[in-house]
Amino acid sequence: MGVSEQGASPGGGARARIDRVLFREEALAAKVRELAERIRQDYAGAVGAGAGRAPLTVVGILKGAFVFTADLVRALGALEVPLQVDFMAVSSYGSATQTSGIIRILKDLDRPIRGQHVLLIEDIVDTGLTLRYLREHLMAQDPASLKACVLLDKPERRVVDVPVEYVGFTIPDEFVVGYGIDYAEQFRYLPYIACVRLEG
Ligand SMILES: O=P(O)(O)OC[C@H]1O[C@H](OP(=O)(O)OP(=O)(O)O)[C@H](O)[C@@H]1O
Numbered sequence: 001m002g003v004s005e006q007g008a009s010p011g012g013g014a015r016a017r018i019d020r021v022l023f024r025e026e027a028l029a030a031k032v033r034e035l036a037e038r039i040r041q042d043y044a045g046a047v048g049a050g051a052g053r054a055p056l057t058v059v060g061i062l063k064g065a066f067v068f069t070a071d072l073v074r075a076l077g078a079l080e081v082p083l084q085v086d087f088m089a090v091s092s093y094g095s096a097t098q099t100s101g102i103i104r105i106l107k108d109l110d111r112p113i114r115g116q117h118v119l120l121i122e123d124i125v126d127t128g129l130t131l132r133y134l135r136e137h138l139m140a141q142d143p144a145s146l147k148a149c150v151l152l153d154k155p156e157r158r159v160v161d162v163p164v165e166y167v168g169f170t171i172p173d174e175f176v177v178g179y180g181i182d183y184a185e186q187f188r189y190l191p192y193i194a195c196v197r198l199e200g
């Protein structure tokens with residue numbers, strides 16, 4: 001695998017190499033379809049226009065969830081789930097493999113979500129600090145409902161309890177990259193998800 005041979009040496013930090021692949025492209029695509037089908041069933045009759053319905057806004061959390069969000073909204077579109085897309089950008093890890101514990105909003109929503117069903121899309125829940133912060137931030141805006149869909153759940157690292165309505169895969173306590181997820185801005189472009197090994 002080319003990337004594992006090249007590695008990366010971002011900003012003077014540790015050099016990182018791909019250690020092993022956890023989820024290949026096909027597994028990710030199948031999981032996205034499975035999640036989309038569950039979401040379609042759960043929101044049937046609740047979203048769109050008409051009596052008793054409200055719009056569904058999918059909120060992708062940048063940067064890590066940009067690939068997952070793009071794939072999931074297209075899978076939902078293929079199932080004819082009507083939705084709007086918005087994004088927030090938040091950051092707390094910087095170039096480290098441990099959270100700073102300080103969540104910074106780099107970009108907030110473009111449109112109000114009051115009275116709408118909101119589906120928050122995250123790449124990973126690790127300590128849970130980011131997701132808890134986002135849930136509080138979005139709930140304060142009075143949506144009709146709020147659920148979270150997270151591709152990867154690393155429960156061993158959790159420091160706060162936070163609900164996650166849809167989980168793609170549960171993973172062990174290892175630092176992962178690819179499919180939008182980075183180490184120090186490296187590896188987001190990989191079509192698969194892999195563990196990295198830090199050297200030096
Ligand atoms: O559960 P937690 O410990 O809070 O970790 C999860 C968060 O960490 C990553 O974001 P990061 O701060 O690396 O920003 P990025 O999405 O731009 O890579 C990831 O995308 C989640 O938002």
Ligand code: HPA
Pocket residue numbers: 093124125126127174175176177181182183
């Ligand atoms: O395992 C991870 N990889 C990349 N970013 C992350 N943010 C929380 N956990 C991770």
